[in-house]
Amino acid sequence: MKALPETIIPGQPITALAPMQDVTTLPFMRVIGQCGAPDFFFTEYFRVHSTSTLETHILSSITDHSTGRPVFAQLIGESLPDLERTVALLKPYPTAGIDLNMGCPAPKVYKKNVGGGLMRDPDKVEGIFECLRNAVEGRFTVKMRIGFDSTEHYERILDLVNQYEIDLLSVHGRTVKEGYRSEVHYDFIKVAADQCHCPVLANGNILSAEKAADVLNYTGCAGVMIGRHAIRNPWIFRQIREYLSGVAMFVPELQDVRIYVDWIFDATNEPDLSESRHLGRMKKLLNFVGLGVDPEGEFLRTMRRAKTRQELLSICDTYMVDDSQASQPFALEPYDGLVARPNCEVPHQPGTLRAALLG
Ligand SMILES: Cc1cc2nc3c(=O)[nH]c(=O)nc-3n(C[C@H](O)[C@H](O)[C@H](O)COP(=O)(O)O)c2cc1C
Secondary structure, eight states: OOOOOOOTTTTTTEEEEOOOOSOOOHHHHHHHHHHHSSSSSEEEEEOOOOTOOOOHHHHHHHHHHSSSSSSEEEOOOOOOHHHHHHHOOOOOOOOSEEEEEEEOOHHHHHEEEEEEEEOHHHHHHHHHHHHHHHOOOOOOEEEEEEEESTOOOHHHHHHHHHHTOOSSEEEEEESSSTTTTOOOOOEEEEEHHOOOSEEEESOOOOOSHHHHHHHHHHOOOSSSEEEEHHHHHHHHHHHHHHHHHTTTOOOOBBHHHHHHHHHHHHTTOTTTOOOOHHHHHHHHHHHHHHHGGTTTOOOHHHHHHHHHHHHHHHHHHHHHTTTTTTTTBSSSOOOOOSSSSSTOOOOEEEEEEEEHHHO
């Protein structure tokens, strides 16, 4: 097994920004870097199939990455020759490692037996692990869920993780079929941390520094990987470092969030992008940010109705800087009952996860 890059504070648990398709672009990673980088970044997934090439916008998040932190290149696919070919294509570039996606729950993906679809076929996983272990000269890492529609293959796949000397394992503690709705099964993540020879990152609903510390204590994981809650609160990685060091934690105010809005406004824009597509990208991110703006969810409801960029920004002004809003604290956890993506998520249940974790 190869040693991992050093963390920002040597000896602290690892923090990682979870890969998120159409979100963790190069400009977004840079914004996160400005707020307080995680130890590791992961790219959006490179699709691997018979005619695939390296998508240039994803490649740029490796070649032009300027946060100073290592970035792992994620692949999604199942064809062994094409996986080998893609590893060779990536060889000249400064990746921290090659990461295999075994978690994507989108039906159009798992029906092709890639992403989360692999979790129902451990024999196929073995073939891919063997192929990639031989092809990848540096670190070979895996991101997986705990199963497809049950956890029947979980232990076998963890054995394969050991057998093929995977260098880092990230576990999203839900089955593929559980999508983003169920509670996260931290007990299964703990099994991975107990059994695997490599460092394990706990992933799923880690929504604050305090929750990160609880999950680390409970699971014994080497670190945490955070996705949606880093969109909502881009300071979360810095807060985790501060919390674990026992120093005062940065608590953003709504005026800090308004500045973040300007940064993501630029990060989601492109020279020829239409206003409506830019608005769509912004609303996708603000759906998460809005979980911490006001307890009634008025910002979320109003923002979702904005028809122009100007209107959207002035709504942000209203809720974040006007009328003495500026110095209001930004909630460290989502307000009760609010939900970013009503079609695929359920509201955060305050207290229950912590209570369950602490038994
Ligand atoms: C918009 C979006 C895109 C995602 N894209 C990817 C991806 O490209 N690769 C991957 O392994 N996981 C992907 N995921 C899953 C996340 O990496 C992560 O496992 C999941 O969101 C749970 O972590 P969280 O509760 O911290 O968000 C995506 C999740 C979201 C919300």
